[in-house]
Amino acid sequence: MKKAIEFKNIKKAYGNKVVIDGLSLSVDKGEFVTIIGSSGCGKTTALKMVNGLIEPTEGDILVDGENIRNKNLTVLRRNIGYAIQGSVLFPHMTVEQNVSYVPNLLNKKDKAKTKSAVSKWLKIVGLDEEMKERYPSELSGGQQQRVGIARALAASPDILLMDEPFGAVDEITRGQLQVELKQIHQKTGITILFVTHDIGEALKLGTKVLVMDKGVIQQFAEPKELLSKPATDFVKQLVERERRTCHLPDDRLNDCEYSGASCAAIKE
Amino acid sequence: MLQNMWSVFIEKKDLFLGLLLEHLEISLLAIFIAILFGGIVGIIISEFQKSAKPTLGIINFLYTIPSISMLGFLIPFSGIGNATAVIALTVYALLPMVRSTHTGMTNIDPVILEAAKGMGSTRTQILFKVKMPLAMPVILSGVRNMVTMTIALAGVASFIGAGGLGVAIYRGITTNNAAMTMAGSLLIAILALLMDLILGFIEKRMKKHSVKAKKANRIMSITALLLCLAMIGGSMLPSSKQDTIQIATKPMTEQYVLGEMLDILIEQDTDLSVNLTQGIGGGTSNIQPAMESGEFDIYPEYTGTGWNMVLKKEGLYTEDLFDTLQSEYRNSYDMEWIGMYGFNNTYGLAVRREIAEKYDIHTYSDLKNISKQLIFGAEYDFFEREDGYDALCKTYGLEFEKTMDMDIGLKYQAIDQGKIDVMTIFTTDGQLSVSDVTTLEDDKGFYPSYLCGNVIRSEVLDKHPELKDIFNKLTGIISDDDMARMNYAVETEGKEPREAARAFLENAGLLK
Ligand SMILES: Nc1ncnc2c1ncn2[C@@H]1O[C@H](COP(=O)(O)OP(=O)(O)OP(=O)(O)O)[C@@H](O)[C@H]1O
Numbered sequence: 005m006k007k008a009i010e011f012k013n014i015k016k017a018y019g020n021k022v023v024i025d026g027l028s029l030s031v032d033k034g035e036f037v038t039i040i041g042s043s044g045c046g047k048t049t050a051l052k053m054v055n056g057l058i059e060p061t062e063g064d065i066l067v068d069g070e071n072i073r074n075k076n077l078t079v080l081r082r083n084i085g086y087a088i089q090g091s092v093l094f095p096h097m098t099v100e101q102n103v104s105y106v107p108n109l110l111n112k113k114d115k116a117k118t119k120s121a122v123s124k125w126l127k128i129v130g131l132d133e134e135m136k137e138r139y140p141s142e143l144s145g146g147q148q149q150r151v152g153i154a155r156a157l158a159a160s161p162d163i164l165l166m167d168e169p170f171g172a173v174d175e176i177t178r179g180q181l182q183v184e185l186k187q188i189h190q191k192t193g194i195t196i197l198f199v200t201h202d203i204g205e206a207l208k209l210g211t212k213v214l215v216m217d218k219g220v221i222q223q224f225a226e227p228k229e230l231l232s233k234p235a236t237d238f239v240k241q242l243v244e245r246e247r248r249t250c251h252l253p254d255d256r257l258n259d260c261e262y263s264g265a266s267c268a269a270i271k272e
Numbered sequence: 273m274l275q276n277m278w279s280v281f282i283e284k285k286d287l288f289l290g291l292l293l294e295h296l297e298i299s300l301l302a303i304f305i306a307i308l309f310g311g312i313v314g315i316i317i318s319e320f321q322k323s324a325k326p327t328l329g330i331i332n333f334l335y336t337i338p339s340i341s342m343l344g345f346l347i348p349f350s351g352i353g354n355a356t357a358v359i360a361l362t363v364y365a366l367l368p369m370v371r372s373t374h375t376g377m378t379n380i381d382p383v384i385l386e387a388a389k390g391m392g393s394t395r396t397q398i399l400f401k402v403k404m405p406l407a408m409p410v411i412l413s414g415v416r417n418m419v420t421m422t423i424a425l426a427g428v429a430s431f432i433g434a435g436g437l438g439v440a441i442y443r444g445i446t447t448n449n450a451a452m453t454m455a456g457s458l459l460i461a462i463l464a465l466l467m468d469l470i471l472g473f474i475e476k477r478m479k480k481h482s483v484k485a486k487k488a489n490r491i492m493s494i495t496a497l498l499l500c501l502a503m504i505g506g507s508m509l510p511s512s513k514q515d516t517i518q519i520a521t522k523p524m525t526e527q528y529v530l531g532e533m534l535d536i537l538i539e540q541d542t543d544l545s546v547n548l549t550q551g552i553g554g555g556t557s558n559i560q561p562a563m564e565s566g567e568f569d570i571y572p573e574y575t576g577t578g579w580n581m582v583l584k585k586e587g588l589y590t591e592d593l594f595d596t597l598q599s600e601y602r603n604s605y606d607m608e609w610i611g612m613y614g615f616n617n618t619y620g621l622a623v624r625r626e627i628a629e630k631y632d633i634h635t636y637s638d639l640k641n642i643s644k645q646l647i648f649g650a651e652y653d654f655f656e657r658e659d660g661y662d663a664l665c666k667t668y669g670l671e672f673e674k675t676m677d678m679d680i681g682l683k684y685q686a687i688d689q690g691k692i693d694v695m696t697i698f699t700t701d702g703q704l705s706v707s708d709v710t711t712l713e714d715d716k717g718f719y720p721s722y723l724c725g726n727v728i729r730s731e732v733l734d735k736h737p738e739l740k741d742i743f744n745k746l747t748g749i750i751s752d753d754d755m756a757r758m759n760y761a762v763e764t765e766g767k768e769p770r771e772a773a774r775a776f777l778e779n780a781g782l783l784k
């Protein structure tokens with residue numbers, strides 16, 4: 005399997021304060037990695053190192069096997085979709101202009117193609133066509149987040165960085181978006197790094213889950229392994245509740261040790 | 273007063289309209305240059321933060337230079353007239369422009385900039401697609417302030433011979449026409465308010481987001497731009513300089529009248545056309561350099577002033593030095609004196625007629641014996657000046673009973689009411705022609721002579737010998753009294769300088 009992203013012995017410090025220490029990790033192409041960890045543990049920092057917004061104090065980042073220090077960061081970034089924590093849309097642009105921002109950087113000429121891409125992505129994230137002309141200030145927080153996601157996906161990047169993209173949407177929409185994202189991932193084979201605070205979401209979406217605490221990896225494994233063999237107390241605590249929740253089809257609910265009244269079945 | 277102003281305005285609406293347009297042209301040109309140049313500088317220093325501090329420092333410093341000294345400072349480089357005005361206005365407009373651009377560009381939420389960067393925008397793309405549009409509201413409010421300020425400040429530009437509504441203000445002040453001054457000031461205020469309203473409207477339109485509004489905005493802004501360009505273009509068209517005589521005058525009522533006389537006669541008797549720039553601030557000290565650089569061809573001047581200020585001679589000028597004056601002007605400046613009008617605008621003493629008759633006083637010396645009974649009035653500074661009160665008394669052995677300092681405008685009232693008996697005057701004071709006073713002869717030559725004539729560049733006189741005829745006609749035709757009467761007609765009776773000039777020429781049989 006080819007490696008899409010590699011962290012090689014990464015250390016990041018702000019002054020004397022070490023935020024990330026000795027982070028080594030490799031992500032295969034087409035992997036959907038969910039990242040979870042306590043607030044301030046360095047998730048966003050790790051994400052921003054991939055597209056070169058933050059430079060590591062020590063160590064190297066490889067994307068597609070190439071050290072990004074030797075790469076043109078502008079070109080690199082255009083191939084990495086980035087859904088920012090808190091969405092951060094451009095306030096002076098309409099929804100349409102926001103979503104077509106990266107496609108426009110890439111190809112200014114093909115307006116028709118961009119336009120149809122914008123429509124497609126807006127539909128996927130569940131926004132009405134009539135929202136196109138609105139400005140971010142005229143949208144709800146959840147709607148803004150969805151525009152942010154559409155914007156990250158609009159240029160069909162090879163890698164997608166998502167920083168708590170579903171934080172501000174309601175439970176039901178979130179469920180729909182999760183399904184959509186999973187489908188996009190399966191259809192396109194895109195590599196995704198996805199930060200979340202919701203262990204359920206992390207387990208459900210990720211082909212692999214990265215658990216971090218205080219800038220150090222606690223465990224990096226498939227969801228199943230995380231549930232069955234938590235590597236540290238931190239991970240154990242984190243998955244404790246999830247272990248009692250059964251993600252099983254209706255007809256097999258009885259197979260679950262912890263099923264019954266306490267078992268909330270989430271359809272996949 | 274208001275009515276007065278209104279009638280002045282109606283009467284001279286062509287003049288005011290012309291001045292208004294000129295005012296707009298000068299200010300708009302400065303505003304455009306400042307927006308363009310200041311905007312670019314503002315953007316550059318916000319992109320390269322290290323340069324921001326020194327640049328803003330320099331511009332701040334320029335901003336603190338008083339406008340009058342800025343204009344004076346620029347004259348040697350860019351001469352007198354609109355160019356200097358535009359440069360000075362631009363310099364003042366730069367600071368608010370650079371500062372608001374810099375503030376707007378550097379106060380953008382860094383998270384948004386990081387988002388733009390993270391999406392793969394180049395630095396230029398961030399600048400044009402994100403920073404500039406987001407900074408626009410701040411920049412625009414800076415522009416709004418700057419525009420109002422520039423329009424107001426442009427009023428000062430007439431001080432150095434530039435056009436615009438300041439001309440009305442300045443002329444009103446020098447010819448004692450308050451209604452004119454007020455009308456000019458009011459128009460400037462209205463113009464500034466109007467521009468502010470327009471910009472406010474633009475600001476509001478820019479906040480409108482709908483696609484339709486954007487389209488309308490685009491159409492409106494293109495129309496406005498074209499209009500402005502047409503106006504500036506129109507103003508820059510070279511007004512055929514060939515065979516146009518450039519005449520300047522100093523900011524004094526009588527010079528306005530003399531300027532008009534020259535204008536009327538030259539255009540009547542020759543094929544030349546005249547461009548008359550009236551009332552240049554700073555008088556000789558600004559006109560002489562402009563004569564030297566060839567910007568002006570002719571201006572009325574006084575012999576004593578030429579002697580002291582241009583040739584920089586020490587000591588008292590008397591008319592037997594005229595030949596020296598003439599030859600030094602020819603040798604040093606290639607200019608000459610021509611068309612001596614005949615009147616002498618110098619300092620003098622006047623006594624209430626009743627006293628003059630009673631004691632038979634004709635000269636300063638005649639005052640000696642009775643000065644102990646007389647009250648002497650003069651402006652405050654006459655008592656302070658070296659060649660003032662003390663020197664006068666010493667020369668003529670005078671000793672007055674009492675002295676009073678009073679404002680120049682009040683002296684004539686005071687002498688009429690008998691509050692003072694003797695006072696200092698200028699020999700062509702308009703008030704003199706209607707006051708019941710006798711002007712005395714300076715028999716010991718205490719004051720220098722200030723005969724009025726014209727200074728002309730020899731080159732111009734050689735090229736257009738027909739001008740000589742005109743100056744011959746004008747030689748010796750205006751007495752002190754004549755000039756005083758014309759000054760009175762303009763300053764007190766509210767006549768236009770041109771009217772007064774025309775009436776005099778008519779009387780002298782010089783009009784065809
Ligand atoms: N520019 C900076 N200077 C100093 N410290 C910083 C800076 N940026 C981030 N940090 C610190 O680095 C640590 C990691 O920050 P990071 O944003 O990666 O956390 P996070 O895991 O994304 O947290 P959250 O879940 O709250 O988003 C935090 O303790 C934060 O205070």
Ligand SMILES: [Mg+2]
Binds near residue numbers: 047048049089167
């Ligand atoms: Mg974060």
